[in-house]
């Protein structure tokens with residue numbers, strides 16, 4: 004692999020870095036143990052200690068892999084993906100925008116034959132944390148299912164710890180009934196194929212996704228959460244947090260990608276998640292316009308970042324910076340929120356009954 008065939012795109016400012024490899028490089032990668040060139044690590048990264056978990060995006064041509072990556076990690080608007088050219092190189096991206104969300108995404112061109120004997124797929128799968136297989140739900144998926152089966156069985160043999168995630172994608176064109184029907188059919192066929200080869204122990208997770216709504220962010224959140232070793236601890240902390248405050252639901256969000264890296268153990272509904280994403284957008288957009296000094300660059304998000312939004316259904320949303328890249332987004336009832344306001348000026352606050360739940364410190368301003 005020569006250095007002129009490896010180009011880093013200038014996305015480092017937002018803590019992402021891309022490296023592209025062209026078809027000829029695939030042959031070069033079949034040489035086991037290929038190391039770093041020009042600061043760009045090769046497939047053998049997984050063998051050294053401080054490597055990030057790898058997420059692979061695979062699927063047939065035009066299934067929507069690159070669109071997913073661009074919309075989730077580069078804020079590309081869904082309509083712009085109509086003009087994306089077919090990927091003919093492996094595209095790797097480092098995502099390290101927060102201390103908890105740190106991984107690499109590998110976007111594979113649909114036409115690559117991984118199982119060409121000259122290509123060392125073992126090196127790819129060994130360092131992989133999750134394999135996302137994208138199926139275009141608006142297309143005939145017979146070929147996609149046989150490709151899924153081949154990919155999953157090969158990958159499992161190399162690395163049984165991989166999480167296999169199937170995105171039934173482009174569901175925006177389908178009615179609700181149709182979506183459920185497709186999901187049931189794909190789920191059944193994929194698992195039947197595995198059972199036929201005696202591999203029913205392989206677990207596939209299925210998600211209905213589209214880049215035209217928040218479903219793709221939610222699905223990606225769930226995939227990434229499985230790669231966060233601290234997840235149970237974070238969930239536990241969030242459970243303690245909400246049970247000791249007037250808060251009903253709390254999310255920890257990666258602000259840049261709008262992936263939620265943890266939430267308390269009460270169920271998440273899509274509407275709540277969408278509201279959180281909208282709130283993050285509002286905060287960042289307003290801060291972009293009014294929050295930056297002249298000529299200042301970068302994400303307008305810092306220790307001062309916080310917002311309160313009163314919804315018309317007596318719910319209050321509260322966003323507060325937690326770290327440089329993370330935000331806590333909470334939902335609480337208006338009464339719980341007002342209680343904090345009434346605490347300070349009321350001189351006889353000591354008369355409050357003992358069992359009133361105190362708002363957490365972040366609400367005491």
Ligand SMILES: Nc1nc2c(ncn2[C@@H]2O[C@H](COP(=O)(O)OP(=O)(O)OP(=O)(O)O)[C@@H](O)[C@H]2O)c(=O)[nH]1
Nearest residue numbers: 065066067068069070084085089090113173213214
């Ligand atoms: N309706 C709809 N179209 C989508 C969605 N996601 C992607 N597309 C469209 O699908 C087409 C193919 O998307 P790509 O992201 O280039 O597909 P790909 O899998 O990367 O394709 P290759 O690079 O050829 O492997 C584009 O026209 C996208 O606009 C979606 O959720 N809904």
